[in-house]
Amino acid sequence: MSEPPSADVLYLPRWRPRGSRPGAHRGRDAGGLGTFRDQVPFLSLPDARRIDLRATLRDPFEGVHVRRFEARVPVEIWALVDLSASMRYRGAGDRMALAGELCAGLAASATRIGDGFGLIGCDAAIRADLTLMATRHRSAALAMAGKLSGARCAAGSPEGLLEAARLLFGRPRLVFLVSDFRWPPDLTRRVFESLALHDVVPVILADSAEDEGLPEWGLAELDDLEGAGRRLVFLRPSLRRRWIARERERREALTAAAAASGARRPFALVDRFDAQALSRHLLAN
Amino acid sequence: MSKHLALFGFALPLALWLLPLALLPLVATGRRRHAVPAVAAAPPDALARWIGATLTLAGVAAIAGLVLGLAEPYRVGERVTRIGIGAQVSMLIDRSGSMNETFAGRQPSGAEESKAAASRRLLAGFVGEREHDLFAVTAFSTAPMLVLPMTDRHEAVRAAIAAIDRPGLDYTNVARGLAMALSQFGTDSGISRALLFISDGAAVIDPRVQDQLRADFAKIRPNLYWLFLRTKGSPSIQDRPEGEDTPQAAPERHLDLFFRSLGIPYRAFEAEGPQAVADAIARIEALERDPIPYTEVRPRRDLTGWAYGLAALGLAVLVLAALAEADMSARRRVERPAEDAPLRRAA
Numbered sequence: 108m109s110e111p112p113s114a115d116v117l118y119l120p121r122w123r124p125r126g127s128r129p130g131a132h133r134g135r136d137a138g139g140l141g142t143f144r145d146q147v148p149f150l151s152l153p154d155a156r157r158i159d160l161r162a163t164l165r166d167p168f169e170g171v172h173v174r175r176f177e178a179r180v181p182v183e184i185w186a187l188v189d190l191s192a193s194m195r196y197r198g199a200g201d202r203m204a205l206a207g208e209l210c211a212g213l214a215a216s217a218t219r220i221g222d223g224f225g226l227i228g229c230d231a232a233i234r235a236d237l238t239l240m241a242t243r244h245r246s247a248a249l250a251m252a253g254k255l256s257g258a259r260c261a262a263g264s265p266e267g268l269l270e271a272a273r274l275l276f277g278r279p280r281l282v283f284l285v286s287d288f289r290w291p292p293d294l295t296r297r298v299f300e301s302l303a304l305h306d307v308v309p310v311i312l313a314d315s316a317e318d319e320g321l322p323e324w325g326l327a328e329l330d331d332l333e334g335a336g337r338r339l340v341f342l343r344p345s346l347r348r349r350w351i352a353r354e355r356e357r358r359e360a361l362t363a364a365a366a367a368s369g370a371r372r373p374f375a376l377v378d379r380f381d382a383q384a385l386s387r388h389l390l391a392n
Numbered sequence: 393m394s395k396h397l398a399l400f401g402f403a404l405p406l407a408l409w410l411l412p413l414a415l416l417p418l419v420a421t422g423r424r425r426h427a428v429p430a431v432a433a434a435p436p437d438a439l440a441r442w443i444g445a446t447l448t449l450a451g452v453a454a455i456a457g458l459v460l461g462l463a464e465p466y467r468v469g470e471r472v473t474r475i476g477i478g479a480q481v482s483m484l485i486d487r488s489g490s491m492n493e494t495f496a497g498r499q500p501s502g503a504e505e506s507k508a509a510a511s512r513r514l515l516a517g518f519v520g521e522r523e524h525d526l527f528a529v530t531a532f533s534t535a536p537m538l539v540l541p542m543t544d545r546h547e548a549v550r551a552a553i554a555a556i557d558r559p560g561l562d563y564t565n566v567a568r569g570l571a572m573a574l575s576q577f578g579t580d581s582g583i584s585r586a587l588l589f590i591s592d593g594a595a596v597i598d599p600r601v602q603d604q605l606r607a608d609f610a611k612i613r614p615n616l617y618w619l620f621l622r623t624k625g626s627p628s629i630q631d632r633p634e635g636e637d638t639p640q641a642a643p644e645r646h647l648d649l650f651f652r653s654l655g656i657p658y659r660a661f662e663a664e665g666p667q668a669v670a671d672a673i674a675r676i677e678a679l680e681r682d683p684i685p686y687t688e689v690r691p692r693r694d695l696t697g698w699a700y701g702l703a704a705l706g707l708a709v710l711v712l713a714a715l716a717e718a719d720m721s722a723r724r725r726v727e728r729p730a731e732d733a734p735l736r737r738a739a
Binding site for chain 1: 428429431434439444447716718719
């Protein structure tokens with residue numbers, strides 16, 4: 108992305124990350140200059156600089172107390188981007204451009220506070236050309252995010268996401284699962300299960316042209332991007348209502364699938380990237 | 393099936409090689425396509441399936457209609473035989489010079505009409521009264537003249553009758569006229585046949601020819617009507633001549649006797665004026681009422697218009713569908729600025 112994102116995405120990891128490197132998030136371990144956490148006896152943490160005089164004087168047994176502070180540690184932000192053929196869709200907005208904007212926003216926000224940003228593009232397998240191991244280099248992260256909007260999307264089903272989940276073994280990470288989630292229900296379940304270790308934020312790339320923007324009346328020949336064939340629809344108010352209800356049901360099913368494996372509520376990115384809305388969503392859920 | 397197919401033909405059958413093009417709408421469509429992430433997002437809709445099938449059909453019909461139209465289809469002409477009420481009527485009309493005179497035996501002048509003109513007027517009314525009558529017209533004077541063979545074209549018959557008041561020719565030779573009038577009947581059996589013999593005089597029939605005529609009458613067995621236009625003062629059919637009763641002396645009487653001896657239904661009408669002729673014809677008309685097979689000719693019919701009509705119908709349906717196409721992009725352009733506005737304020 109050549110132009111800077113409009114605002115930073117603010118996020119809080121759900122878990123307390125471990126680590127010794129200084130970062131921006133409240134860690135599980137004590138140490139450093141973070142928020143006050145608790146007091147421990149001097150003997151367990153013999154750090155004379157942090158003796159809490161007030162607590163020491165208050166102790167009737169005359170024990171010496173030391174303040175402990177939370178360590179601030181970095182986390183890794185990963186974006187798993189679905190590159191299946193349906194992501195080629197252009198409605199009110201270009202879906203891949205939208206994914207690129209989102210990733211650029213995430214990359215900028217993450218690297219600005221010292222978090223690493225990684226990206227894995229997946230179609231039927233992991234796409235090596237669109238994969239970036241977590242890095243704190245802002246330019247590298249932004250460059251990779253920029254490559255997304257021009258990415259070629261051909262394959263039908265993003266089975267590669269399961270591989271990507273295996274790649275993210277070990278520590279928990281904040282994972283943005285970026286897709287339109289037009290998947291078979293079975294794949295949805297398996298992907299969420301394989302990412303259960305992580306703090307997963309499903310980001311639905313939606314488009315107003317897919318539901319609310321449908322015309323009231325008219326004939327339309329629909330052509331499936333994933334090769335499911337053509338179909339003629341006769342749009343009319345009743346069908347439009349059913350259509351929108353069906354889309355809503357699909358999102359609710361996705362929310363349920365996400366909740367079942369401990370992921371956050373899905374965030375719907377409609378038409379264009381709004382960093383503030385995403386921040387509000389991330390802080391609330 | 394093949395019998396029905398044989399009824400149709402094409403003027404340019406080579407164009408039918410293009411007919412497989414009519415299958416194109418089954419695999420392709422001219423409608424604008426909208427790429428969507430998943431067609432499954434659209435709820436199942438029976439109505440749309442019907443519309444889709446109709447449009448495909450309309451496309452097939454449009455192309456097939458155009459190709460058929462190019463091949464110029466037609467329905468072959470045919471002759472259909474039907475049964476109607478009527479008779480075969482063979483008219484034998486005297487064209488001797490005396491027919492041009494009035495019933496009073498004079499040249500017509502002023503309001504008077506000649507015998508030929510009177511019979512023309514009345515016979516013309518007779519023809520065409522009944523739709524399925526077949527008529528043949530024969531004239532005779534010295535020699536018989538085949539005016540019109542047996543036909544159901546009443547226009548032609550009327551035209552032939554209209555011509556009988558042309559100035560008459562010569563003498564009266566009944567025998568050969570009768571022979572030709574008889575030969576006008578076809579060979580079909582079970583049909584009512586009438587021989588209408590109109591003359592104002594008679595002549596001697598050679599005994600040798602008489603035998604031949606007898607044989608012909610016995611074979612064909614027509615109802616014989618003799619409309620004798622009698623000039624005032626001339627002998628009647630029944631009048632016995634004074635003196636010797638020979639055919640030469642009273643040809644009318646002897647012709648009548650000859651007719652009676654034939655053993656076929658026979659009536660003679662002796663008419664002394666136009667009104668009497670009209671009465672006689674009315675009675676003949678009333679007598680001849682029998683079923684008769686008649687042929688109806690259906691000409692070859694061009695079906696190109698139907699083919700193009702089919703194509704036009706298909707195209708009209710397709711045009712309607714094209715007009716009903718939803719514009720999936722127009723709506724969005726309207727909505728977007730409204731969405732952007734509050735955000736700018738917030739920023």
